[in-house]
Amino acid sequence: MKEKMPEIEFVGYHDPQPAFLSKIGEDVPPFDSVEEMLRETKPDLFFVGSPNNFHLEHIKAGLAAGVRVFTEKPVVISEQETLELAALLKEHGPDRVMVGLVLRYSKHMSDLRAVLGKLGPVVSLEANEHIGPYHGAFFMRDWRRLSKLSGGFMLEKCCHDLDIYNMMTGSRPVKVASFGGKKSYLPEYAPASETKEDGIMHTKESVWNGVDDAFRSDSDIIDHQTAILQYETGASMAFHTNLNVPDEHRRFCVMGARGMIEGDFVRGYLKATLRDGSIIADHDYNDLDEAKKAAHYGADDLMVADVAAFLRGEAIELPVGIVDALEAGLVAIALDRARVSGEMVDMSETWAAFDAFGLRGST
Incomplete structure (x- = not known):
């Protein structure tokens, strides 16, 4: 932010346990x-x-x-x-x-928005967020391992994804179901010899309320979850997340009545194909340096630039707002309710309660 807006001055902070x-x-x-x-x-x-x-x-x-x-x-x-x-x-x-729903700012999403309308109505989607063990172990060691602090893994990590799929369908889920649990980060699968200094399970540092052992922690979050969602438009989606995927990826495939768009944030591409086989978009994002790739596939930099322009009055709006974020959060919360109950959750009452505040028309 300081690089994009040199005029910024940091005037204070509050943190009972300062870090970074x-x-x-x-x-x-x-x-x-x-x-x-x-x-x-x-x-x-x-x-x-x-x-x-x-x-x-x-x-x-x-x-x-x-x-x-x-x-x-x-x-x-x-x-x-x-x-x-x-x-x-x-x-x-x-x-x-x-x-900070940063994926909305990514090149993937700006390029997708440019051609999405050519697909006709979105019919169905499949998507995933598959996370490497170095990162999954962090969740099992960090404060995020406790739902009372994080809200659960689907909310903490996948709210980005749920938001962009709301955007792609132009609607919200009306019914959701979900299955999952913890099957990888268990004592019987702990590395035979793992040290804090050289083990991949300690690659990412936890700076507050953390524990050392990802496989014997008191975590109550899942390490895998599969969800199905039906949207207000009639579109449907299958979504899968797993925290123990050595060759990680974050893929999406959007099928419309007239074509499809497939992409992957980690593997760095986006391709749009019409039903006659013609390719109308084919992007490779792998020219980013490693630092920008690590910063949400270059989206952190793009978000900061957009926020700086917005704060200066050079842009009238941002790609994502607080109402979008709250709606994505409610979907994640409903998915966990479905997982715990083992039943499909109808979100009609949730949306009625939320819409009563009239926020969607005022943004």
Whole structure:
């Protein structure tokens, strides 16, 4: 952000257990509470990067202080919190909160949006998010391993994906079902010799409320989940996630009445084919350097550029908004409810309660 907007000044932070301060500068003043920081600094932008279970509390503080908020995803961790925030957004306006659903900013999605209309109505989709053991083990060791802090894996990690499939269909799921559990990160599958220093299971560092052993932790999140969703438009999707995939990928295939689009964020391509076999888009994104690939396939850089333009008044809107994020979150929450109950979940009542706040028409 500092590179894109050199005029930015970091005026304060609140963190009871500071980490990675070098990213904003060791000389940035600390504060004992979010409220004190907002009161004393009166910032133009308040960034909420706390663990998920604190998001609502911190967003509330930002809205009460009258500042613009940028929150990490997922925005909140339950349906109750979603409705509570929806009421606040109705009062303060949804344009007061931006959200880091970074996949919407990716080249994959901007190129997909350019040709999506040529497919006719979207009929069906299949998609996945398959994560390498180095990353899956991180989830099993980090605070994200506990649903009470993260909201669960589907919400914490796959809300990006659920959001872009809402975008592709131009609608929301009405019925969902889901199956999954934990079958890989169990004691019997722990590496025979693993050390914190050289093992792939400790590649990613946990800096708060973490544990050392991914295979014997108290995690209650899943390590694999398969979901089926039916959308308001009649489109259907099959979605699969797994946290123990050595050759990871994040693929999507969108089938329309007149053609299809297939792509993969990890493997770096997007191809659109009409039903007569003609190819109308064929993109290779593998020319990115490794640092940008690691930063959400180059999308972090694109998001920051768009946010900078928006804050300067050079752009009138962003590719994704807080209402999109809350809707994707509600889908993830419903999928976990279906997984736990073993029953299909009808989301009609959920959407009726959410739509009662009238946020969709005001963004």
